[in-house]
Amino acid sequence: MAKIPKNLSDKDMMKNWVEPETLEEQFEKAEKAAEKKRREAPGVEPPMELAKAGFNRRLTEELGKALTELKLQLQLKGATDITFKIKKDGETIKITPHYNM
Secondary structure (H helix, E strand, O other): OOOOOOOOOHHHHOOOOOOOOOHHHHHHHHHHHHHHHHHHOOOOOOOHHHHHOOOOHHHHHHHHHHHHHHHHHHHHOOOEEEEEEEEEEOOEEEEEEEEEO
C-alpha cells in the first residue's frame, strides 16, 4: 500500500478525485441521448397528396399535432365521431370540426 503524503493542501489532496455519477445523472444523460437520437432520426416524408400541396415534414407534423390536440379536447367534452370541414376563405384556409355529442 502506498504511503499517504503529508502536508498537502485540500486542493492537492482532491486533485485526481472524481465524484461517482449518481443515478439521477445517469437517467438525465440517457434521456438527453434518446432525445438527441429522436431529433436526428430521419423523418417520414408526408403522404404524396400533402407533398404535392407544398407540405413538408415539419408542416405535416404541426398540422397533425394541432388536429390531434383539437380531437382530444372535443372528446373530453363528450364529442364522438369527429370529422373536419375545410373551407378556403380568400388567402386563409379554415378547418372546422363537425361532431356528434
